[in-house]
Amino acid sequence: MRFKAQNIILIFLALLVPQLHAGLPNAFNASYSVEKSGLALGTMQSSLKYTGKQYSYHKITKATGLAALLSGDRLTENSDGKIQAGRLVSNRYLRHHKNKKKNKRDQFSFTNRTTVKGRYDNQSYNLNVPNKTTDPTLLELQLMQDFAENRRYKQYTVVDRGQIKHYSFKNLGTVTLKLLDKAYVCEKVRISRSNSHTKTTLWLAKKLNYFPVRIQHDDDGDILEAKLTSYTSH
Secondary structure, three states, rough: OOHHHHHHHHHHHHHHHHHOOOOOOEEEEEEEEEEEEEEEEEEEEEEEEEEEEEEEEEEEEEEEEHHHHHOOOOEEEEEEEEEEEEEEEEEEEEEEEEEEOOEEEEEEEEOOOOEEEEEEOEEEEEEEEEOOOEEOHHHHHHHHHHHOOHHHHHHEEEEEEEOOOOOOEEEEEEEEEEEEEEEEEEEEEEEEOOOOOEEEEEEEHHHOOOOOEEEEEEEEOOOOOOOEEEEOOO
């Protein structure tokens, strides 16, 4: 009887594990067009990969065509970490923005869940942060998971350019968005940052597990948009 009881427990745990991780975003490769006032400025490539219990989320945005000749703009964003208790947890973050006029890098790591050590604009910093603090890039994946699991957090704590910032979310409702002859039913969400005029609006497509198919950055009236051109999950 003891052997059978142990087998029942193991079977139960085996069934439970997929449910605990069911809300994690699928690994993917995606491409976006980047536009301003309807004019093409560049492209954005993003990818999420899992290796065991580790994840790597990488994004590269770069100018193309005439914009590339004028600015040479390139933005690299990397978030690397682990899966813990069914959630993605950041360990390391990199944001490197380079063009013909500037070369700025924000890079940090979590030495533990409440301590961050980093360097921004050639200045080192150490921060004591609340538990569950995340990085700006991973926040997109966490938002996807929260919608998939029907969680609705109104605020997240983020380390951004050497500071602790609070990102507030407002759900603007369900809308249908057409892109490349495809219709996506989306949750439209607006993000506001503490001590910043910048607002970001995301259109999270339900049939793609709430993947953002359109992203709009509004920096005090200066609007930049990224629209999905290809998406493959695996």
